[in-house]
Amino acid sequence: MTGENWERVKEILHRAMQLAPQERNEFLDGTCTSNPALREEVESLLLADDGLHPGFLISPPMAGKWDSVANGIDNAGGLAAGQIFAQRFQLVRKLGEGGMGQVWLAEQTSPVKRQVALKLIKAGMYDESVVQRFQSERQSLVIMDHPAIAKVFDAGTTPQGQPYFVMEYVPGLPITEYCDQKKLKIPDRLELFIHACEAVQHAHQKAIIHRDLKPANILVVEVDGTPTPRIIDFGLAKAIVQQASGESQFTQMGLFMGTPGYMSPEQADPNVRDIDTRADVYSLGVVLYVLLAGLQPFGTKQQQEFPLDELLRKLRVEEPPAPSTKVGGNRLNSAETAEARSTEPRQLVKILRGDLDWITMKALEKDRGRRYGTASDLAADVRHYLNHEPVVARPASAGYQLRKYARRHRAAVAVAAGLVLLLAAFSVLQAFQLRGITRERDRANRERDRATRVTDFMTGMFKVSDPSQARGNGVTAREILDKASNDMGAGLAKDPEVQSQMMQVMASTYQNLGL
């Protein structure tokens, strides 16, 4: 096939593909009349289109196959189980391998016998300056002492200059995996999370920032049957990452790039050079988010849907959806997510909406000044939620405070509400009665006033007080009536009802008298 032909085929094929199958024949009849070969080609391709997997060439080459690619690339390292490392560690098995190096489970033989996790920094990931800062950092790591922080026993360098850490071996699962596996409910997850926050706070008080908090670094072990979080790799990031003057952590190191989803916006920002404890608060926020909603704020079920620079951009600029929105907006996975939390999707959305949304979003504020100032503030607010107290993350409103109060003192509030209701009912009854009485009283008063007015009027009829009018002789009925008629307009103006009645009386009197 020549290029020219292909252009023509493309054109016709593309148009045919947009038609319904039954319309295609007619279309091809019209376009390829004189060229049966062209038609055959297009039809063959249309057939291929029918059998096309919708994901063909859409999803990028899978990450999975990388395993063996990587093995092919580099088998250096040369460590094997059974080997003795640095004279006193017998390697048991490889626990994992990351960007920085390998982690081995090892048996320490002296000065004490114990199992340790041995973290070996890979050749190429360190140089002279790293070893130096590593030496200065190790002291601060060794002084950390908290049950929820895996201890750093020692740190050193091999005679060849390769740095290594000796850490407490934590045979646990990442916190998110543990919670899903045990189908822990939201309150239980929050309890674990609070413990993790407290551990982070401890390290912060010793002026150590983790810088790479993520579920894989917050493991859960069961101590006497009680799940307990244990944070690993504290401060390692700083110890290893060289921070030459004027360069940010981000450009220096691919260290966090494996899990950019947990990195704070300031860590993704090349212009920010002072990373402080609030970066950890952000990462804890992401962990909380995943514990609640099952996905990262910008994550989807299909891992790594976005290219890295897009993800970093989102991280710096975009406002993620609240956890409840994430669950509610994801019908496909919400059932699974809810099930891992021993609840129903709709119920889960209801639990998350409000307090937990606010708490999470406050921890995830892009501007670190608006986040919780410390990990313990975050923990305290989660505790508020669990205790049905108002959470700090919520903009204060009277109704909300009241709801929280009511939720906390259910019985007392119920009794009080009952009393108030009774009182209200009683008041209404009273008011009705009062209104009835008042109406009666007013009516009586009105009757009385009317009677008085009529009497006054009648009296006035016969009162001819003006001497000029008294002509010494008898007053005729007609004169009286005429005077009364005249007076009526003014005298009874206040009471139109009486006025009209009287007018009628007068009229009939005139008539009866035949006047």
Place this chain on the structure above:
Amino acid sequence: MPDYASEPVTELLQNWKQGDEKALQDLLPLVYNELRRLAHYHLQSERPDHTLQSTALVHEAYVRMIGQQPVQFENRAHFMAIASRLMRQILVDYARERRAGKRDGGCRIGLEFAEALPVSGDSELLALDDALEQLSRIDERQAKFVEMKFFGGLAAPDISKILGLSRITVDRDWATARVWLHRQMSRTALP
């Protein structure tokens, strides 16, 4: 860690753009090595679900090599195009190697890729590589487009800008390329 002075990379890109073929010769190994190193770095990570995909690797290589300095769109585009090409090469090379290893009975097969994902296995990848090669003989531009989109993870609008194509042409090229490649791959798979 290896220190990439990003300046040479941008400079090389610049020179190459201005017609210096040698610049490309210098540039390719730099990018190639970085991609391989990144692949290694991520693939060995403890948690396979966190490993990055090839497209993400291309982007990461870009971020690491060019860094934060202001770069013209054309430079970025060229870098991506080169990296896509190299990514394809790396993947294909390893698929070949592994297949050779399998014949010796040496290589294990990762079960986790057994799920029926399109272009997941080595043979599919190699078939795709062949098909792409053939497509490039008929329509070089279209093959390049597929390479950038599939291996480099570039978005269609970006590619249309790099190749100077209209939106409609891009849509058409993409849709027809998929069909054509699919047919080509099933033809070669049959015998």
